[in-house]
Amino acid sequence: MPDSTTGPTTDTPDRTALDPAVAARLKRDDAGLVAAIVQQHDTGEVLMLGWMDDEALRRTLTSGRVTFWSRSRQEYWRKGDTSGHVQVVRSVALDCDGDALLVRVHQVGAACHTGTRTCFEAGGDLGAVVGDLPAGADDAPAAPDPDPEEENQ
Numbered sequence: 001m002p003d004s005t006t007g008p009t010t011d012t013p014d015r016t017a018l019d020p021a022v023a024a025r026l027k028r029d030d031a032g033l034v035a036a037i038v039q040q041h042d043t044g045e046v047l048m049l050g051w052m053d054d055e056a057l058r059r060t061l062t063s064g065r066v067t068f069w070s071r072s073r074q075e076y077w078r079k080g081d082t083s084g085h086v087q088v089v090r091s092v093a094l095d096c097d098g099d100a101l102l103v104r105v106h107q108v109g110a111a112c113h114t115g116t117r118t119c120f121e122a123g124g125d126l127g128a129v130v131g132d133l134p135a136g137a138d139d140a141p142a143a144p145d146p147d148p149e150e151e152n153q
Contacts, residue, residue: 018058026054027099033069034101036060038111041090041104047111048119050079052101057092064089066103085109 017023026034033051040047050068052060056076059067066079066087080086087105094101112119133139 016058018054018061022057022061022094023054025094025098026057027097028053031071033071034099036066036068036101036103038066038087038103038105038107040107042106045118046120047087047105047107047117057101060089060103061092066105080108083109083113085111087111 028034032053034053034057036050036052036057038047038050039045050066051071052067053069056067056069059065059076059078063078066089067076068079069075070077086108087103088108090104090106092101092103107117110117112122114122116122
């Protein structure tokens with residue numbers, strides 16, 4: 001599992017820990033990581049998915065730039081340090097279950113390492129069947145009663 005002493009230190013954040021109140025709300029996977037969905041702040045475009053541990057999240061929250069934990073390289077990487085395709089933080093939110101982050105950014109250049117704007121553009125559409133809305137339904141979500149099945153996911 002990553003810790004604050006591993007990985008490159010191209011930025012110079014202080015070495016304090018993630019706010020304990022934030023850390024207590026996170027539900028990490030077995031490797032100590034939380035999924036971080038990265039979204040363009042002004043268009044809502046989903047750019048990529050990365051992984052963060054407590055230290056990567058702390059660096060992201062305190063530096064104004066997005067830092068991830070690389071599962072393949074086993075090190076921290078700050079998006080754009082080598083490519084110039086930086087992600088400037090606009091906001092970071094935690095989902096209702098504590099197991100995913102939404103990082104809203106201003107993306108400079110391509111978000112994907114393949115050179116495309118988004119990683120989902122590079123991956124391509126899988127051809128899912130498009131469903132129909134139930135009769136009488138509209139696009140605007142109401143405030144429904146919580147679905148017990150969804151709460152346990």
